[in-house]
Amino acid sequence: xxxxxxxxxxxxxxxxxxxxxxxGLTFDDVMRYFFGGNATVAVVVLALILIFLLKEGAGFxxxxxxxxxxxxxxxxxxxxxxxxxxxEFSSLTRSLNxxxxxxxxxxLAQGKDVAAANEALTPFDDFANAFGAAASEARGVVSDTTExxxxxxxxxxxxxxxxxxxxxxxxxxxxxEAAALKVDEVNYEAEIKMIxxxxxxxxxxxxxxxEKLGAALVVARAADWSKGDKxxxxxxxKTERFISDLPKGESRMAAWRWxxxxxxxxxxxxxxxxxxxxTASFWQDWYGILPLLVGSLVVSLIAMVIAxxxxxxxxxxxxxxxxxxxxxxxxxxxxxxxxxxxxxxxFFGVAVLGTALRSLSQVEWxxxxxxxxxxxxxxxxxxxxxxxxxSIPTIFSLAEDALSNVPKHFKEASFALGATRFQTLVxxxxxxxxxxxxxxxxxxxxxVIGETMVVLLCAGNRIAIPDFTEGxxxxxxxxxxxxxxIAQEMGEVAQGSIHYRALFMVGIILFTVSxxxxxxxxxxxxxxxxxxx
Amino acid sequence: xxxxxxxxxxxxxxxxxxRIERIAFNxxxxxxxxxxxxxxxxFGIIFVKGxxxxxxREFPFINVTFLxxxxxxxxxxxxxxxxxxxxxxxFRAYLESHGNPQVADENYxxxxxxxxxxxxxxxxxxxxxxxxALFVGISAAVFLNEYSRGGPLVEMLxxxxxxxxxxxxxxxxxxxxxxxxxxxxxFGPAPDPSHFSLxxxxxxxxxxxxxxxxxxxxxxxxxxxxxxxxxxxEEALKAVPKGFRDGSLALGATxxxxxxxxxxxxxxPGILTSSIxxxxxxxxxxxxxxxxxxxxxxxxxxxxxxxxxxVLFQGVMALPYHIYVVSSKIPQNVYTERVQFxxxxxxxxxxxxxxxxxxxxxxxxxARYRW
Numbered sequence: 001x002x003x004x005x006x007x008x009x010x011x012x013x014x015x016x017x018x019x020x021x022x023x024g025l026t027f028d029d030v031m032r033y034f035f036g037g038n039a040t041v042a043v044v045v046l047a048l049i050l051i052f053l054l055k056e057g058a059g060f061x062x063x064x065x066x067x068x069x070x071x072x073x074x075x076x077x078x079x080x081x082x083x084x085x086x087x088e089f090s091s092l093t094r095s096l097n098x099x100x101x102x103x104x105x106x107x108l109a110q111g112k113d114v115a116a117a118n119e120a121l122t123p124f125d126d127f128a129n130a131f132g133a134a135a136s137e138a139r140g141v142v143s144d145t146t147e148x149x150x151x152x153x154x155x156x157x158x159x160x161x162x163x164x165x166x167x168x169x170x171x172x173x174x175x176x177e178a179a180a181l182k183v184d185e186v187n188y189e190a191e192i193k194m195i196x197x198x199x200x201x202x203x204x205x206x207x208x209x210x211e212k213l214g215a216a217l218v219v220a221r222a223a224d225w226s227k228g229d230k231x232x233x234x235x236x237x238k239t240e241r242f243i244s245d246l247p248k249g250e251s252r253m254a255a256w257r258w259x260x261x262x263x264x265x266x267x268x269x270x271x272x273x274x275x276x277x278x279t280a281s282f283w284q285d286w287y288g289i290l291p292l293l294v295g296s297l298v299v300s301l302i303a304m305v306i307a308x309x310x311x312x313x314x315x316x317x318x319x320x321x322x323x324x325x326x327x328x329x330x331x332x333x334x335x336x337x338x339x340x341x342x343x344x345x346x347f348f349g350v351a352v353l354g355t356a357l358r359s360l361s362q363v364e365w366x367x368x369x370x371x372x373x374x375x376x377x378x379x380x381x382x383x384x385x386x387x388x389x390x391s392i393p394t395i396f397s398l399a400e401d402a403l404s405n406v407p408k409h410f411k412e413a414s415f416a417l418g419a420t421r422f423q424t425l426v427x428x429x430x431x432x433x434x435x436x437x438x439x440x441x442x443x444x445x446x447x448v449i450g451e452t453m454v455v456l457l458c459a460g461n462r463i464a465i466p467d468f469t470e471g472x473x474x475x476x477x478x479x480x481x482x483x484x485x486i487a488q489e490m491g492e493v494a495q496g497s498i499h500y501r502a503l504f505m506v507g508i509i510l511f512t513v514s515x516x517x518x519x520x521x522x523x524x525x526x527x528x529x530x531x532x533x
Numbered sequence: 534x535x536x537x538x539x540x541x542x543x544x545x546x547x548x549x550x551x552r553i554e555r556i557a558f559n560x561x562x563x564x565x566x567x568x569x570x571x572x573x574x575x576f577g578i579i580f581v582k583g584x585x586x587x588x589x590r591e592f593p594f595i596n597v598t599f600l601x602x603x604x605x606x607x608x609x610x611x612x613x614x615x616x617x618x619x620x621x622x623x624f625r626a627y628l629e630s631h632g633n634p635q636v637a638d639e640n641y642x643x644x645x646x647x648x649x650x651x652x653x654x655x656x657x658x659x660x661x662x663x664x665x666a667l668f669v670g671i672s673a674a675v676f677l678n679e680y681s682r683g684g685p686l687v688e689m690l691x692x693x694x695x696x697x698x699x700x701x702x703x704x705x706x707x708x709x710x711x712x713x714x715x716x717x718x719x720f721g722p723a724p725d726p727s728h729f730s731l732x733x734x735x736x737x738x739x740x741x742x743x744x745x746x747x748x749x750x751x752x753x754x755x756x757x758x759x760x761x762x763x764x765x766x767e768e769a770l771k772a773v774p775k776g777f778r779d780g781s782l783a784l785g786a787t788x789x790x791x792x793x794x795x796x797x798x799x800x801x802p803g804i805l806t807s808s809i810x811x812x813x814x815x816x817x818x819x820x821x822x823x824x825x826x827x828x829x830x831x832x833x834x835x836x837x838x839x840x841x842x843x844v845l846f847q848g849v850m851a852l853p854y855h856i857y858v859v860s861s862k863i864p865q866n867v868y869t870e871r872v873q874f875x876x877x878x879x880x881x882x883x884x885x886x887x888x889x890x891x892x893x894x895x896x897x898x899x900a901r902y903r904w
Contacts, residue, residue, distance in 0.1 A: 038672030052711035313564035339888035341817030422554035450701025452820040507707040518699040
């Protein structure tokens with residue numbers, strides 16, 4: 001009897017308390033699912049980022065399509081075709097001016113005074129004046145048609161706005177008010193006739209331009225003063241090509257149709273490969289990401305060129321060369337740099353570094369460096385230098401990890417064979433940790449391209465693709481970046497407008513690029529890891 | 534043979550390889566030290582120029598107005614043959630006391646007064662977002678380190694955390710704007726006609742967004758810093774020896790009991806100290822709060838509200854955003870430089886203190902727990 005009671009007591013003690021179950025779950029299960037649920041937050045947030053970027057940004061292509069359709073229907077495209085040769089002509093006159101300036105300077109350098117130099121350049125000026133006057137007729141035609149097309153576009157916009165208002169009224173059940181709202185349909189066909197009707201006038205103007213330019217060319221070629229000037233010869237040659245290309249524009253104008261449908265793909269390509277980001281313009285808004293993408297890449301590449309050698313050298317020094325005392329100080333100090341907020345670095349660029357770099361570039365004996373002295377205080381180089389600073393800690397600590405994770409016996413084997421420390425480093429340690437170093441560089445690049453405040457404050461914010469034909473000085477030109485444009489313009493745009501959606505599209509591109517870089521970095525580590533052990 | 538006095542049979546001969554090694558190592562040393570020099574220069578310039586604003590030669594040695602006042606417009610003018618630099622309020626008082634004379638003044642916005650609202654705003658942002666991030670982050674780390682047993686799902690979780698860490702901060706800003714500012718649900722007595730709304734019977738859930746508010750900023754920043762917190766927490770959990778869990782389980786504890794009594798108490802100090810780095814990041818980021826929580830200027834402090842609920846739904850001024858505003862929106866000159874460098878000094882000082890305390894606490898922690 002007694003042993004039976006004891007058994008019962010023992011077994012109940014072993015079984016423990018009966019567990020409370022809610023919906024078949026014990027308290028332990030609930031806790032488990034609770035923690036699991038929190039862990040999925042990372043996945044959920046990633047998904048939400050994508051969803052909300054797409055939600056706000058996806059409408060962009062539709063709106064851009066309409067935007068480009070109106071551009072064609074209202075005849076703006078036609079006027080732009082007309083204008084294209086004139087813009088080319090303007091660049092020709094600019095280079096002609098450069099030639100004059102150069103000659104003027106040489107004359108001054110030869111010891112002539114200003115009046116004498118101007119006197120000597122009189123035949124050149126006569127030619128330049130004749131050259132410039134050739135386009136006056138054509139310019140008049142273009143400016144007239146510009147006005148007409150602008151007016152058509154404005155009316156199209158007004159009627160589109162009315163339409164929207166009407167739809168909104170109908171939606172909220174105010175049918176009577178909606179009916180009262182009159183929408184003026186724009187008769188594109190009639191309006192376009194007014195624009196394309198200028199074709200004969202344009203043709204005459206273009207012919208006149210060809211003749212005048214041709215005559216000016218003949219004069220210049222025959223004259224003494226044009227002999228032996230390579231720059232001038234180049235300009236003349238370009239002018240010749242320009243004259244022969246003029247009829248091509250006319251044939252494009254003849255082939256142009258206002259009612260030709262704009263394919264939807266044009267809305268996508270105009271964004272991805274568009275060379276212009278032009279907003280709030282009176283003529284036509286363009287949302288092309290190329291200048292921003294190129295700006296981001298230029299700034300990031302400058303940063304990487306500076307950061308990678310320094311960061312990797314420091315990583316090697318700390319893991320292989322430094323004494324324990326140095327290591328204990330330097331390593332935390334470099335990691336400490338990553339705590340500097342980027343906006344403080346940006347401010348440092350605006351207040352100190354930009355001015356310092358420019359005055360450095362004005363130092364006389366540094367003028368051999370191409371592009372010096374720089375004209376702008378805030379440019380791609382200023383931003384790049386500071387961005388290098390933000391990426392150094394990232395690259396340094398990841399590369400240092402990779403180097404110190406190489407098994408000790410690799411090193412010992414190399415030493416045993418009589419290699420010096422440097423030989424061991426170059427032949428054994430770096431190859432063994434190369435995948436880690438490359439992924440460190442990639443992650444540093446990802447950090448740099450996503451950095452906002454430094455580029456917003458220091459890159460100069462001029463939306464233009466740097467002129468790479470000028471060589472290295474392209475690096476000292478102000479640029480705008482993808483991150484910078486979002487930060488700068490997001491606060492000023494109307495919600496739901498095409499501009500607003502375009503900014504979200506830039507965000508999507510940025511998000512994709514950062515995921516891609518992360519993916520590559522992980523892949524490099526996995527694929528090229530030396531099997532250790 | 535080499536006849537130098539301290540030569541012995543075991544000296545390394547100075548061959549070409551050794552010379553190359555010396556040159557290369559010296560180059561590495563130079564590179565490393567130049568990074569340190571550059572960093573020290575940046576700290577130094579900001580601290581030296583900023584301390585002119587912050588410190589005073591006479592008692593109380595610290596510029597109290599700068600730390601406790603609100604931003605004001607600075608008026609610089611000449612009157613009675615004297616040059617005056619006064620903040621907005623003082624300027625008006627001066628004019629009044631001198632019979633409203635006509636003075637030609639130059640004025641610079643935000644260049645007088647102080648930055649107290651920014652400090653307070655940053656404090657609010659950091660506390661709220663870190664509370665959210667720590668709660669979610671520690672729970673996620675507990676799952677990953679204690680409960681999960683590998684498998685493709687857990688792999689996916691880890692991949693997501695890794696990728697989340699790489700998302701640019703401005704994208705978090707856009708995301709926070711799209712989700713929290715424009716779309717997040719609020720309770721309301723009636724359905725909002727212009728937004729999607731859900732009826733809950735006793736009240737309505739309107740998806741009209743939280744607006745530019747503390748709440749939006751908290752969540753945006755919390756999600757941004759989540760990967761940092763998760764990684765830090767996992768490391769601290771990993772550092773607790775397996776024997777602690779096994780011993781507890783062997784005594785009949787359930788898994789949650791084992792975690793609660795034998796893992797979390799030992800991991801928590803480590804988690805918190807490592808997460809301080811997250812605080813530095815949250816305090817330092819500007820891009821995510823630009824459209825979600827920060828105001829350029831706001832004359833009321835966060836606690837000066839009529840209803841308690843408004844505390845969460847108000848925007849605040851923040852130090853990093855204020856630095857952006859004063860360094861990009863106002864011209865650079867002698868008068869504006871003070872507030873620019875002063876704000877940068879205060880901000881950098883706070884962030885570096887946070888980072889430094891993390892480093893020191895961590896090394897102490899390592900010394901204290903040795904299993």
